[in-house]
Amino acid sequence: MTFSRVAIVGLGLLGGSIGLAMREHLPGVASAGWDADPAVRERARERGLVATIADDPAEAVRGADLVILCVPVGAMAQAAHAVAPGLSPDCLVSDVGSSKQGVAGALEQALPNHAIIPAHPVAGTEQSGPDAGFSSLFHHRWCILTPPAHAEAAQVDALAAFWRALGATVEVMEPAHHDLVLAVTSHIPHLIAYTIVGTASDLEEVTRSEVIKYSAGGFRDFTRIAASDPTMWRDVFLHNRDAVLAMLGRFTADLDAMTSAIREGDGQAMHDLFSRTRAIRRGILAMGQDDARPDFGRGDHDERQGDEAEPPPQS
């Protein structure tokens, strides 16, 4: 079983990247799409994110054998209701949401008569919108499928083959376990980054201009993550609340321990932690999940591109 027509609902970073990757890797498969925002549809047409942009969600999915909902987690139910009138009875419905238990429940409720296999490609950048997508976003990235117990094996295999064609490596996982794993590897890091950037911008003793100027000492990496789409992330925390709170509790306890070590001048406790965290970094590089070059290869700032990357004024 393979798909002959794929419809993408929501044409931002993820939806646009799926369309562009399909054009590159699956040229024989028809693509159609829709976005709730007319300006996004217009831009998606100009960039050719999918072959056909419909002005109506039901029209976009008509004749499709795979529909992928690429909207914030909190908008999944609404998107499912919007496409329902146009869905073929045997069309598989999937998504790209960052939390899976909540999405599965919402989609099953909205589309009780359709096969649903949620998915989560663990890939992204801090950019969003119809200009953000690119065809290689999924290369060497994992895509996690969380099929319900009653899912047809042929459909799971077909969806896995689709993601592999786009460059991803596919894993199958229980939805609850997915939500716990991603709480650690993605949701908590985002929450921490948003929070520290907020803390820094609220200080009275240190100006915002100083925070910006001296950000190269570590802070700037957090600001990149904290530039991610606010609506998408609000929805993640609303929909993966329990796993996020559980992991946050562990992090807070560990931070309290480090705070005590600093207060008490316990250099050994610090050195122990700071040494063993290097092993995880080595694992990530060995698995090809990050750039091994120092500073992600951005060390030579003379090679930087883009109008915004002007050097600071010489004093």
Add this chain to the structure above:
Amino acid sequence: MTFSRVAIVGLGLLGGSIGLAMREHLPGVASAGWDADPAVRERARERGLVATIADDPAEAVRGADLVILCVPVGAMAQAAHAVAPGLSPDCLVSDVGSSKQGVAGALEQALPNHAIIPAHPVAGTEQSGPDAGFSSLFHHRWCILTPPAHAEAAQVDALAAFWRALGATVEVMEPAHHDLVLAVTSHIPHLIAYTIVGTASDLEEVTRSEVIKYSAGGFRDFTRIAASDPTMWRDVFLHNRDAVLAMLGRFTADLDAMTSAIREGDGQAMHDLFSRTRAIRRGILAMGQDDARPDFGRGDHDERQGDEAEPPPQS
């Protein structure tokens, strides 16, 4: 006033980069160096980090009119004592430490008869050791000087000119204010990164292999920071304790507020924070302090280099 002979004590990332940058930008200035580790001295000779590598610290600084101590903050006093027998009476002593009040006190105590102007180039990567340095590390980066009240203006100017020649933009700051600014922009981000990587590697419900595999969702950026030199960072937290604890208190309070927002499902509070943090990112890009390309330009992983960056196995 300019320097004709510069001695670098400690030949890791910072010391090595200063030597390489001098060779490129100040070819007329003599350079000498020493490191406490014989293996580092040997490697520094092979890479030509400085023109002359001495086997004795006093010998390394003989005839120098500027000595820069590039060792962890906690080793500054020891390094100062080691070079003291060779120091010319009019030699200026400086450093590159990440906290300035503690270093100033340690150096003034160790070298009571010498002019001391502490400095902090806000630049670095997660790498350390004699192979980590590169000549453009200070390009478009700030270097903060924290001269004592009694410092000679001509010496401050000469040290500023030295750093400008290496590509940095120089600012002068009170030591106490430096320590507060850097607590926010560098020390707390490192502490948080070390802690969350530690939390993730201690979980029982999520395996270390899973944390590594799915790190592209945000976690991997923290692991880069948490791969920084453990001894250097232990010393930073031991020596900038008060400012770090003060800033940590603010961050913890803000994190508690976000935890409550998640618990209570307060989407508005989340969306407000996640929206306003984007302004800081825009400021950092406009000031040329980070790479404006999505994902630091590492989005296309097919272009990655290095033996360690192998793609994951296809399942």
